[in-house]
Amino acid sequence: MTTAPCAVPGTPLAGVKAGLDACVHCGFCLQSCPTYLTLEDENDGPRGRIVLMRAVRAGTLPLGDDAVRTHLDRCLGCRACESACPSGVPYGQLLEASRATLAAARPRPLAVRLALGVFRRPALLRATMATARVVRASGLARLLARLPGRAGFAFAMLECTRPPMPRRAYAPPARGNAARVAMLEGCVMEGLFVHTNRATARVLAMHGYAMARAEGQRCCGALHAHAGDLEGARALARANIAAFERSGADRIAMNAAGCGAMCREYAHLLGDDPAWAGRAAAFSARVRDVSELVAEAGPCGPTTPLRDGAVRVAYDAPCHLLHAQRIADAPLRMLRAVPGVELVPLPNADRCCGGAGIYGLQQPELSQAVLAPKLDEIRQSGAAYVATGNPGCLMQIGAGLLRCGADARAVHPVDLLDAAYAADAGGLANPGTG
Numbered sequence: 539m540t541t542a543p544c545a546v547p548g549t550p551l552a553g554v555k556a557g558l559d560a561c562v563h564c565g566f567c568l569q570s571c572p573t574y575l576t577l578e579d580e581n582d583g584p585r586g587r588i589v590l591m592r593a594v595r596a597g598t599l600p601l602g603d604d605a606v607r608t609h610l611d612r613c614l615g616c617r618a619c620e621s622a623c624p625s626g627v628p629y630g631q632l633l634e635a636s637r638a639t640l641a642a643a644r645p646r647p648l649a650v651r652l653a654l655g656v657f658r659r660p661a662l663l664r665a666t667m668a669t670a671r672v673v674r675a676s677g678l679a680r681l682l683a684r685l686p687g688r689a690g691f692a693f694a695m696l697e698c699t700r701p702p703m704p705r706r707a708y709a710p711p712a713r714g715n716a717a718r719v720a721m722l723e724g725c726v727m728e729g730l731f732v733h734t735n736r737a738t739a740r741v742l743a744m745h746g747y748a749m750a751r752a753e754g755q756r757c758c759g760a761l762h763a764h765a766g767d768l769e770g771a772r773a774l775a776r777a778n779i780a781a782f783e784r785s786g787a788d789r790i791a792m793n794a795a796g797c798g799a800m801c802r803e804y805a806h807l808l809g810d811d812p813a814w815a816g817r818a819a820a821f822s823a824r825v826r827d828v829s830e831l832v833a834e835a836g837p838c839g840p841t842t843p844l845r846d847g848a849v850r851v852a853y854d855a856p857c858h859l860l861h862a863q864r865i866a867d868a869p870l871r872m873l874r875a876v877p878g879v880e881l882v883p884l885p886n887a888d889r890c891c892g893g894a895g896i897y898g899l900q901q902p903e904l905s906q907a908v909l910a911p912k913l914d915e916i917r918q919s920g921a922a923y924v925a926t927g928n929p930g931c932l933m934q935i936g937a938g939l940l941r942c943g944a945d946a947r948a949v950h951p952v953d954l955l956d957a958a959y960a961a962d963a964g965g966l967a968n969p970g971t972g
């Protein structure tokens with residue numbers, strides 16, 4: 539129990555006393571923590587980080603303490619510790635509050651501030667994504683993905699955003715009896731995975747949803763909140779709440795786990811803002827992952843196998859779907875609905891891949907160390923595709939597979955279901971590898 543007076547009054551860390559107090563130091567979370575397992579240091583596990591947060595709050599460690607910053611910076615924010623914790627410690631909220639408090643005392647690194655600034659400015663974001671697409675289309679990304687180190691990995695991340703299985707669009711039949719749905723298009727999803735966004739819209743329409751568009755929507759703010767820029771995240775949240783209210787949608791569809799988790803957190807993020815708390819809670823209550831919407835609507839085909847013979851697919855759970863949103867079965871049910879897919883087990887599919895937003899920018903070595911066992915497990919599974927519903931995971935795993943010469947590709951689960959509907963319509967151009 540934290541009994542010391544608060545040494546940081548008025549900060550986000552001051553407001554999370556109950557969450558800090560909930561930790562009873564049992565250690566059940568340790569074996570779920572990728573950084574603890576990789577570094578074997580108590581300070582790089584959830585329990586140790588909570589002790590550091592408490593010490594800063596109590597003033598026994600200064601706000602500017604380098605070691606505190608280092609150990610909190612190394613946290614992936616994967617929230618596997620939340621799933622493991624029997625005491626209900628809201629670790630994600632503690633981390634965000636701590637990072638925001640530390641960031642106010644000392645600015646974040648320039649590269650992080652630049653990245654966050656791009657995601658806050660729509661015109662700049664569009665220009666950045668357009669440039670990335672040109673680099674990808676030119677073949678430069680594939681070429682430069684062979685470079686050693688961080689630069690090569692970054693180009694590999696870009697290269698593996700190409701559509702994994704080209705298919706022609708098909709026209710979903712008009713059903714029109716279900717809820718009206720608007721999709722959060724997402725910065726990276728609309729910029730680099732537009733094929734998945736279009737697939738999501740087609741699949742939802744196939745399942746009877748009436749699709750609407752939320753004009754004026756923005757970045758969800760997840761990167762900002764995770765980096766401690768809570769005010770930046772709140773500004774984006776308000777813009778999105780207003781945009782989706784205008785759309786008249788009953789449900790807000792997500793196909794990026796990180797965005798979905800953030801949007802469900804708007805209620806918490808704006809909980810102290812009297813003008814927005816109610817609207818934020820109503821918004822968060824309408825958020826659904828695409829796999830949940832497909833499961834809610836029930837089965838409706840498809841029937842044509844993706845190709846002759848089984849396509850071996852392993853599912854890797856995005857942390858922000860499994861741990862932050864507690865969605866485990868819906869994506870698997872979606873994959874099982876695809877004719878010709880053979881789901882193969884993937885050990886430690888519930889463990890982070892090391893992607894974690896802009897983590898690779900800040901902690902490149904640790905990000906790679908967390909990814910390495912995941913790549914081994916995928917290769918041993920014999921899967922032709924690794925299905926995972928988050929752009930960061932698709933790029934992290936996809937780039938890792940590309941650079942180690944594996945045949946397997948990362949794919950969003952909704953792309954596989956969409957490919958099956960395309961096959962039904964005779965429009966599957968290339969059934970893919972494996």
Ligand code: SF4
Nearest residue numbers: 561562564565567623
């Ligand atoms: S965070 Fe939860 S599981 Fe981990 S030590 Fe604290 S109470 Fe135990």
Ligand code: SF4
Nearest residue numbers: 571613614616617619
């Ligand atoms: S969020 Fe992930 S990396 Fe951070 S302490 Fe929890 S389990 Fe470890």
